[in-house]
Amino acid sequence: MKKKLVTFGISYCIVFLNVFMTIIFGPAEIFMGNYKDFGVIYSEFGWTFLIGGIIGSIVIAAIIALLPEVLRIIILSIGFGVGVACYIQGMFLNKGLDMLGATAEGYHAGKTEMIQNGVIWMMIIVIALALSFVLKKYRVKIAVFGSLFLIAIQMSGYISLFFTADKEAFQYAEGELCLSGEEQFTVSSNENIIVFILDNFSSEWLTEAKQEIPGLTDGLVDFTYYNNADCNSYSTYPSLVRLVTGHELNPTVSVDDYITECWNNEKTDDYYNLLHEHGYKVNVYTPELPIICGSKNLSLATGKLDNIAQESDSIQVNHKLLYKTLIKMSAYRYAPKCLKSRFNVGMNEYSEIVSYADNVIATSNPNFYNTLVENGLKVDDSSNYYQFIHLNGTHEFINDENCQYADGASRMQTIQGIFLMLNEYLDQLKAVNAYDNSTIIITTDHGVARNMQPIFFIKEKGQKHDSAQESNAPISLNEFVPTIVNALGEDYSEFGFSIYDFSENEVRERTVYERSQDDTYPAVKRYDGGNAGQNVYHVYTYRGNLYDFQYVYDNGIYDVIPMVDSYF
Incomplete structure (x- = not known):
């Protein structure tokens, strides 16, 4: 009996090293550093992972302990080698690793890089396996004490998380503000300004898609496409808050100070006052609240945005997606480079972990399209509507040409599905007689690295074309707010230039x-x-x-x- 318990104890140490690292400590550390992006608190998953990890380790170790000795030694030796390799990977070999969700294609290491990394992994596992047979007398001590040492190091980090993390990681804030999605599919029978921000959509990608997919943009016949637009700043932060407020980037101050500047300055006040004076409800729909609020909250935008609401008790957590996302993120950290692409996590997954029954916002292309098809557009006669709709666009390739969720979708399929979605929205606008009186802008917050120039389509209120127009005027997203003010029929000079201040073939310096x-x-x-x-x-x-x-x-x-x- 004693021998069986010893065998079980040895097995448990090695099994628990791998489980603790990838199932308990890894997800907890990732969550604590990014809890605002998840929108949940630790108790939604932490104790499940901790208790499940301990019990799961007991079961796995018990099974291994019952195996024949040679097979058991081989499995435990490989397990110890994998545990050491995972630790080394996470601590030392991830330098320069792509941040999850940073690119639409996900992580792809070069062949040489993967081979070099794979060789390191194979060496560690082979050495662990060889030592167990060459140094028979010491193999138990090496594996057990090695496992306990690595567990102890990470256990100290795990415990420290509970003393150093913000209290918001452990308890939901009372009276927290959120963006309501109640009116996301509502338009005015009078006038609308409708803005689609299709995240991460480069003009060069659109050019390639138009060549490959005939008639892709035929539904935008009344629009003018600006093929020489500039995003001014690369990445959703700071681009999104700049588009929402019109405040140009100040790179010399902190993130929070810049975002506070964005919401609290005379021009932004004047901009929102004009929109409200013209009878517009101003609604912004985005899953990226930290990008427009930083570490503050939506009180920054009180009096400006009209779809600010209080989070209610109707919070709904998709625990299955939460567990899956955290495990994949942990695996992404510890896996060898040749396997990391299998654990890519798209930004859209964050946005779908948490929802509020009273304030649901559709932020992924398929969710928006399917909700639109199922429920249609509602018409409100009481006010005008400014609808700023931030969707995942081509930030991840998650939908097919029918705008339905699809694993392994291509860029071309995603783009084709996006234009199906846009055409459906425009058709529904026409069906409720809200198209002609709407100013519609279809753009993005940024392009993609060296293909950084964004798409930019615009249809002014009452605008009709026999065929779609295209311009190479050198515009930029800095002209977004002045162009909105121009659509109101107001003098926009206070806010800068509009897109109409630049002419065809003009050469302009941009930054x-x-x-x-x-x-x-x-x-x-x-x-x-x-x-x-x-x-x-x-x-x-x-x-x-x-x-x-x-x-x-x-x-x-x-x-x-x-x-x-x-x-x-």
């Missing part, structure tokens, strides 16, 4: 800020106190079109502005 990392500059903290991966802005200045931008980008012609702190 793009790209968040980046430069090890020659001091590291900075994240705005929420975590460890940051970015510490500088690369500032590219160019004259001309996308190809002129790509020249300065490819040749590394940029100025550097150190960050005060970082969003990521």
Whole structure:
């Protein structure tokens, strides 16, 4: 009996090393550093993972303990090697690792990089396996004490999380503000300004899609497409809050200070006052509240946005998706580079973990499309509507050409599904007689790295074309708010230039800020106190079109502005 207990104890140490690292500590550490993105508290998963991990380890260890000795030694030796390799991977071999959700294609390591990383893993596992047979006398001590040592190191980190994390990671805030989705599919019978922000959609991707998919944009016949637009700043932060408020990026201040500036300045006040004076309800729909609020809350936008509501007791947590997302994120951290792409987590998964029965917002392309088809558009006669709708766009390729969820969807399928969704929305606008009196803008917050220029379509109220128009005027997203003010029929000079102030074939100097990392500059903290991966802005200045931008980008012609702190 004693021998069986010893055998079980040895098995348990090695099994628990792997389970604790990937199922208990890994998800907890990832969550504590990103709890605002999840929108839940630790108790929604933490104790389940802890208790389940302990019990699961007991069951697995008991099964292994019953196996024949040679087979048991082989399994435990490989298990110990994998545990050591996972620890080394997470601590030392992930330098330069792509942040989850940063690119639409997900993580893809180079062949040489994967081979080198794979060799390290094989060496660790082979050494662990060889030692168990060569050093028979010491194999138990090596495996058990090695496992206990690594568990102890990580256990200390696990325990410290409970003393260092913000209290908001453990308890839901009372009276927390959120964005209500009650009117997301409502339009006015009078006038509308409707803005679609299709995240991460580059103009070059659209050009390629139009060549491959005939008639892709035929439904936008009354729109003008600007094929030489500029995003001004790369990534959803700071681009989204800049689009919502019209306040240009100030790279010399902290994230929170910049976001506070965005909501509290005279021009932004005047902008929202004009919208409200013209009878508009101003509604913003986005899953990315930290991007427009930072570590503050929506009280920053009180009096400006009209769809601010209190979170109710009707919070609904998709526990299955929460568990799956955290396990995949943990596996992404610890897996060898050749397997990391299997554990990619799209940003859209965050947005669907939590919902509120009273305040549901559709933020993924398929969810928006399916809700639109199922429920249609409602018409309100009491006010005008400004609808700012931020969808995942091409940030992840999650939908097929029918705008339905699809694993392994291609970029072309995703884009085709997006235009099916847009055409359905426009058709429904026409069906409720709200199309002609609507100003509609279809754009994005940014493009993709060297293909950073965004798509930009616009249809003004009452505008009709026999065929779609296209312009190469050098506009930028800095002209977004002045163009909205122009659509109101007001003088927009206070807010800058509108897109109509730039003419066909004009050459204009423009500047793009790209968040980046430069090890020659001091590291900075994240705005929420975590460890940051970015510490500088690369500032590219160019004259001309996308190809002129790509020249300065490819040749590394940029100025550097150190960050005060970082969003990521």
